[in-house]
Amino acid sequence: MFSAALKYFLGESTPDGFKTNFESQIKGDGFYTYILKGGPGTGKSNLIKKIALEFSDKDELELYYCSGDPLSLDALVLKNAKTVIVDGTSPHVFDATYPGAFQSIVNLGECWDSETLLKHKDEIKRLTDENAAWHSRCKRYITAFASINSDIYSIGHSALNIMKLSAFTSRMAKKLLPKKESKEGEISYKKLSAITMDGYTTMPVDFYENIIIINDPYFAAGDCFLQGIADIAASKGYNAIVSQCCHFNSSIFEHVLIPELKLAFLSSNPVNCIPTNQTKCINALRFYDKEYIQSKKHRIEFSRKAAEELKKEAVLSLKNAKKIHDKMEEFYINAVDFEKVNMVAQKIISEIYSKYKF
Secondary structure, three states: OOOOOEEEEOOEEEOOEEEOOOHHHHOOOOOEEEEEEOOOOOOHHHHHHHHHHHHOOOOOEEEEEOOOOOOOEEEEEEOOOOEEEEEOOOOOOOOOOOEOOOEEEEEHHHHEOHHHHHOOHHHHHHHHHHHHHHHHHHHHHHHHHHHHHHHHHHHHHHHEOHHHHHHHHHHHHHHHOOOOOOOOOOEEEOEOEEEEOOEEEEOOOOOOOEEEEEEOOOOHHHHHHHHHHHHHHHHOOOOEEEEEEOOOOOOEEEEEEEHHHOEEEEEEOOOOOOOOOOOEEEEHHHHEOHHHHHHOHHHHHHHHHHHHHHHHHHHHHHHHHHHHHHHHHHHHHOOEOHHHHHHHHHHHHHHHHOOOOO
């Protein structure tokens, strides 16, 4: 389903809580945004999916999935209609900055029977608090995970041959990025990878015909290489999409996409472990001082084992949070009039159709 659509995560859990760059999309020039409000199980994801299906063969779609539940849609961007539909409830809270002019609030709470929910208020409160507790636990594991990853990164950065890597980056850019006769390109930020209940997950990049993977066990070379590629691409007139990894003390570049050239640079490292056996691969080990790395061998091995265990616990916390969320949804599903939700979807679809010039 939606094989031609570009797919991202709306955001993810980080040491600083839930983090997303989607606000910049809502504020995109000329875009109109429908911000959906309502509890779990009120049909927000299905409403977005229904609209996506309606326009799947009429527009360029960008789909944004929930990192807590990768099967659930959190947002849709219709690029030609310049329309956004997004779940604006916690943890990704969005509100209308310019109500009616550039955004509108769609309150799906109007589609539920409040009396039905009030009958179960104590259980809903208990489950809501339990769900929040699992997310807090996940955050604690992710914070420790990020700290250990940062320690490995610091070793890698200390061992990095910056001049050799810079020269390689320049050669690679010259080979793959022909200069355009145009103004400087832009760098935007989207989430291609995220920690989820299924582990650390990367969205498929089927749109991209030329995929190059940077295999980097110490993080630093991949980060520096991708920063260089993104900057050079923009200087030559290409728009670059950067996906950052937030599981460090400060975010690092994890992937860079250049849609115009259908060119993707992906990192494979101890966090995401993208397979490297079926595509072009850059071995980042060539850019490190082997003796320095060897001198830190035991520290690195200990950190990797600890990081892997912390990642497992964070994933388990997300799985447990999802189980609680599913129980919460049952109360709302039984209280929602989905005919009303469908009517809301049809109203939005009609309004979107009016934006096309067929």
